[in-house]
Amino acid sequence: MKSVKLPPRLEAIWRRFKPFSGLVAFFGILLILMWVSYVPYPDLRYMEENEFPSMQVPAVSWPGGTFRVSTKVSSLLVDGVKIIVENGVAKLPENIQVGWHNLEVNGENRGRALYVAPHSPDNFFWVWVSDIHTPPFGEEKILDRKRVLDLVDELGPAFMVSGGDQTDFSTEDEYKNYKRIISGLEMPVYNLPGNHETYSDPYLHRYVRELGPTNYSFTFGNYLFVTAAGLHSYRGWGGFDQKQLSWLDRELSKPAENKFLLLHIPLAYYTGREYSWVPWCRKDNYFTQILEGHDQLMEILKREKVTTFFGHWHTFDKEFDLNGLKFFHSPSVTQNSKGVFSAIFGITEPYALGFSFRVVMMENGQLKTVCVDQRKLLIVRENLPTGQRIVITNRHDHAIPLNLKVDIGPGDYKISAGTKSFVQPDGTFWVRLEAGPGTTEIVIERST
Amino acid sequence: MPYWSRLRFALYSPGRVVTEVLEKPDLLRTTLFMAITGVLFGVVIQYTMSTVVVLHFLAVYTLMFNTIWLLPSLLSLFLFWLIGKRFSAEAYLECGYLAFMPFYTGLWVYFLPAGLYHYLKGDCLAYPAIVCYDEWVYLAIPVGLGFFLSYLYSILVGVRVAKARWYTSFIVWTLSLSSLYLTYLIFRGWL
Secondary structure (H helix, E strand, O other): OOOOOOOHHHHHHHHHHHHHHHHHHHHHHHHHHHHHOOOOOOOOOEOOHHHOOOOOOOEEEOOOOEEEOOOOOOOEEEOOEEOEEEOOEEEOOOOOOOEEEEEEEOOEEEEEEEEEOOOEOOEEEEEEEOOOOEOOOOHHHHHHHHHHHHHHHHHOOOOEEEOOOOEOOOOHHHHHHHHHHHOOOOOOEEEOOOHHHHOOOOOOHHHHHHHOOOEEEEEEOOEEEEEOOOOOOOOOOEEOOHHHHHHHHHHHOOOOOEEEEEOOOOOOEOOOHHHOOOHHHEOOOOEOOEEEOHHHHHHHHHHHOEEEEEOOOOOOOOEEEEOOEEEEEOOOOOOOOHHHHHHHHOOOOOOOOOOEEEEEEEEOOEEEEEEEEHHHEEEEEEEEOOEEEEEEEEOOOOOEEEEEEEOOOOOOEEEOOOEEEOOOOOOOEEEEEEEOOEEEEEEEEEOO | OOOOHHHHHHHHOHHHHHHHHHHOOOHHHHHHHHHHHHHHHHHHHHHHHHOOOOHHHHHHHHHHHHHHHHHHHHHHHHHHHHOOOOOOHHHHHHHHHHHOHHHHHHHHHHHHHHHHHHHHHOOOOHHHHHHOOOOHHHHHHHHHHHHHHHHHHHHHHHHHOOOOOHHHHHHHHHHHHHHHHHHHHHHHHHO
């Protein structure tokens, strides 16, 4: 093949440029690859009003309580029994049993899609867990996560929200392990995706298949909970496009006494952790990792007085108050290396090591939250000939709400501490109390 | 001396490497070598951290892996030029690339055996081992030592190639390391 003869001037330029051509080509190719392989937004799955409730997003209510359904619902059967629905509100009978129920909506079987919680909406608690990071293998590490979630279940909340990063890299094996550790839990688990769910599944197709919709809302009494996926695939920071902002605007405008926005990526907090030196994550007096649509979302939150929960950073437990708007970051379920965080970021948070979650108490519209480290709370049950003894060892410096299920057969039982509630026909009941620091003992004895 | 020996010498005989490169610079070949090792590193780091390899992360990790060398080298080249030093940019960049061999080796020293060990043992992946289970120390030690050696080698490159005094080279390279902020922005700001 005849080689191309360049003009002498171009030849001289090429000779000078040639040693650097590899560098230019290499970095050019990398930048192009970065650009073309990037997926700006995942394919979010918005739950349609008429799809609610479902097994992946169940309705949660209480005996004699209500739950919202689509206004198009004309027929609703709970365990085959017809329930009254008026203007999109279903009313449950007083004598309905606590626990899971099958739903049939407009003739369509939705499976176990209703959980009747042993809580009253005037005084209940729910749990926010975040950053479980279930691995693809390593049984010991998987059991670490299971122990935390089992403790959450033992506390007896109305429901639990798993706030993203359920997996490390969104692989099939990780979802399999995650579903295994939540499968035995009594309480409903609401999931929302985190940035790690986009890592090998940038469109979130696998997430939707395994855990359901990414954006949805549900209620408990007069409390509205809205989950949203403010994610940019592959990225540790995120944003909301116009479609998602419009959806959020509509959902958060629904009438409710208290409204909660549940996200994975931090929206506003006093620190930016490893993003603290990224100039565009810094606002006037706080940090954010929600960059696109941030201002519009903050306007909606101000207008609707929404409290926001998020995770992502694993270690912080403090509340952040921004002109009356409350933001809560919650510590992670996964273990953290104290060394790497304190060495690099100087963190000395009490929940830095993980194994933790946040309990959110709602009493007559007032919000109170505490964090719990699974290694500092031990609940031991011992069966007695006449009942059961429950010993709670709380090594936190604050009280922790408990709603302990007691299932020791039919009979009339006296309890030495707490309040007995929701007595079921089979004798099961719940003991509600706040376990202060130290040891609390509850003796449950059958009345003679 | 064959070309490949300069890669080996980069780890323990930087003076001989500089002499060799000054005699016969070959930045194109060194770039090709570093590009291949950078891509391989991207594959290894991803697989040991997640058991999956994603093209986007491969591009970002490879870019990050190489910009750790590129940006301080370009900035120091510019600073030397500003203070009136004239020398072969090709030889300077190639020596700078090779001076970062200890740092890159430090990364390999952790990721390759740790990935293999954890995978075979079946306890966890390298990623949670680092961020969750305190194994970051085993990564930080070789990488920290490697980076320190690379820093010293880079100062030597300033002395030998740019013909600067050692303290001038020290100041130029210390200032040039501030460009790592851009690498941080690529990694944190983009990801």
